[in-house]
Amino acid sequence: MHILADASMPQVAVLVEHLQAQGMALTLSTFQGRQPSAAQLSAADVLMIRSITRVDNTLLQQAPKLRWLGTATIGTEHVDAGACAAAGVTFASTPGVNARAVGDYVASAVANFALERNQLPQGEVAIVGAGHTGRAAGERLQGLGLNVHYYDPPLHAQGVECVHNNWQRVLNSAVISLHVPLTTCGEFATRHLFNTKNIQQLVAGCLLINASRGAVVAEQALVQAMQRQQALHVVLDVWEHEPQINYQLLPWLHYATAHIAGHSLAGKVGGSLQLFEQWLQFAFGCNHSWQLPPLNALLQPWPQAIAPRVWQQAEAPTWQMLASWVRGIYDIRNDDKQLRDEVSDNESFDAFRKAYQARPELSCGLIQGGDWLADSHWQQRLSQLSFSFSRK
Ligand SMILES: NC(=O)C1=CN([C@@H]2O[C@H](COP(=O)(O)OP(=O)(O)OC[C@H]3O[C@@H](n4cnc5c(N)ncnc54)[C@H](O)[C@@H]3O)[C@@H](O)[C@H]2O)C=CC1
Numbered sequence: 001m002h003i004l005a006d007a008s009m010p011q012v013a014v015l016v017e018h019l020q021a022q023g024m025a026l027t028l029s030t031f032q033g034r035q036p037s038a039a040q041l042s043a044a045d046v047l048m049i050r051s052i053t054r055v056d057n058t059l060l061q062q063a064p065k066l067r068w069l070g071t072a073t074i075g076t077e078h079v080d081a082g083a084c085a086a087a088g089v090t091f092a093s094t095p096g097v098n099a100r101a102v103g104d105y106v107a108s109a110v111a112n113f114a115l116e117r118n119q120l121p122q123g124e125v126a127i128v129g130a131g132h133t134g135r136a137a138g139e140r141l142q143g144l145g146l147n148v149h150y151y152d153p154p155l156h157a158q159g160v161e162c163v164h165n166n167w168q169r170v171l172n173s174a175v176i177s178l179h180v181p182l183t184t185c186g187e188f189a190t191r192h193l194f195n196t197k198n199i200q201q202l203v204a205g206c207l208l209i210n211a212s213r214g215a216v217v218a219e220q221a222l223v224q225a226m227q228r229q230q231a232l233h234v235v236l237d238v239w240e241h242e243p244q245i246n247y248q249l250l251p252w253l254h255y256a257t258a259h260i261a262g263h264s265l266a267g268k269v270g271g272s273l274q275l276f277e278q279w280l281q282f283a284f285g286c287n288h289s290w291q292l293p294p295l296n297a298l299l300q301p302w303p304q305a306i307a308p309r310v311w312q313q314a315e316a317p318t319w320q321m322l323a324s325w326v327r328g329i330y331d332i333r334n335d336d337k338q339l340r341d342e343v344s345d346n347e348s349f350d351a352f353r354k355a356y357q358a359r360p361e362l363s364c365g366l367i368q369g370g371d372w373l374a375d376s377h378w379q380q381r382l383s384q385l386s387f388s389f390s391r392k
C-alpha cells in the first residue's frame with residue numbers, strides 16, 4: 001500500500017512508522033507545492049491533501065490505482081466529489097478538525113480590535129453559519145462578554161433552535177463573522193453572500209471578519225467600500241483569488257492574514273491523525289486492530305505550543321484582562337505584520353503558510369484565582385474562552 005501525502009502535513013511520517021512497526025506493509029512519499037506530479041500520482045493507492053490541491057478529472061486520470069482520497073481540512077470545495085465517486089475513489093475530509101483554531105482567530109481579532117479602542121464593540125455579534133467554526137467563534141466572543149446570535153437559514157429550515165434566518169439582523173450587527181462553506185448553487189449559495197448592495201447597508205463602524213472562504217465576500221465590493229471611505233473595519237484571512245491576495249485592499253484592511261485561521265498546531269496535527277483514522281476504517285473495517293498514537297503524543301515535539309500559559313488573578317477580571325489573556329496566547333497582529341512584511345507574490349503566500357508557526361490554542365490558558373472562580377458566571381465565561389481555571 002502506497003500513501004502519497006502533502007509534505008506540509010505534520011506527523012504523517014510518524015503515523016506511517018507507527019503502522020509499519022505493527023507489521024503493516026506501507027510506504028510513503030510526499031509532494032511539495034500545490035499539485036503532485038503525474039509520476040507520483042501513478043503509484044498512489046492513497047492520497048492525502050490539504051486545501052491547496054485541486055482534485056478533478058485530470059488529476060484522477062493520472063492516478064489509476066487511487067482508491068482513497070483524504071483532505072485534512074474542513075472545507076471541501078477544492079475536490080470534485082462527483083468525479084471521485086465516478087472514478088471509484090472514496091473521499092473523506094476532517095469536519096471540525098481546526099474549528100477551535102478558527103474560534104481563537106476570531107477571538108483574537110475582536111480582542112485586539114476592542115483593546116485598541118478601549119471599548120468592546122457596541123451592539124450584537126452576528127455569526128453567519130452556525131457549524132463547527134461558527135460556534136467556536138461565537139462561544140469565545142460570548143466569553144469576552146459580547147451578545148452573539150447565529151444566522152443559519154439551512155439549519156433554521158431544519159427546525160434547529162438557537163439559529164435564525166433574519167438577514168436584516170445580520171446587517172444591523174456591530175460585528176459580523178463569516179463561517180459558511182463556499183457554495184455556488186442552490187437556495188443557500190454563499191458565493192458573494194456579501195456583495196456591493198449589502199456591504200453598503202452595514203452599520204457605521206461595523207467589524208466584518210472573513211475566515212471562511214475568500215469568495216464569500218466579493219473583493220470588488222470591498223474595494224468600492226474602501227473607495228467611498230465607508231466606516232467599515234475588515235479582517236480577512238481568506239482571499240477570493242488565493243494564492244493571490246488583493247494588494248489594493250491591503251492597506252485598508254484592519255487585519256490581513258494568509259489563510260492561517262485554522263492553523264493551530266493541534267488543528268494541523270489533528271488533521272493528519274483524523275485522516276489516518278478514517279483511512280484505516282476504510283481499508284480494514286471498523287473493528288481493525290491497528291493502533292495510532294493519541295493526539296497528545298503527536299504534539300510532544302512542540303512543547304512550546306502545548307505548555308500551559310498561567311495567569312494569577314485575585315479579583316474577577318475586566319474584559320480588558322480577558323482580551324489580553326487571549327492575545328497573550330494568540331496575537332493576530334503578528335500574523336498580520338508578517339503578511340504585510342513577507343508576502344509579495346503567490347509564491348511567498350504559499351511559502352509563508354508552509355513555514356507557519358507551531359501555534360498554541362486558547363485551551364492552553366490556565367487562570368488561577370480567588371473566590372470569584374466559584375461563581376458559575378465566571379466559570380462559564382472562562383470555559384467559553386476555552387481556558388481552564390483553578391482556585392488557589
Ligand atoms: N480560514 C481557515 O483557515 C478555515 C476556513 N474554514 C472554512 O469555514 C467553512 C465553515 O466551516 P465549519 O463551520 O466547520 O463548517 P460546518 O459545515 O460545520 O458549518 C457550516 C454552517 O454554515 C451553514 N450555512 C450554509 N450555507 C449558509 C448560508 N447561505 N447562510 C448561513 N449559513 C449557511 C450550514 O448550515 C452550516 O451550519 C468551511 O467550509 C471552510 O471553507 C474552515 C476551517 C479553517
Ligand SMILES: O=C(O)C(=O)[C@H](O)COP(=O)(O)O
Nearest residue numbers: 050051052073074075098262
Ligand atoms: O480546514 C479548512 O477548510 C482550511 O481552510 C484549512 O485550515 C486551510 O489549511 P490548508 O489545508 O490550506 O493548509
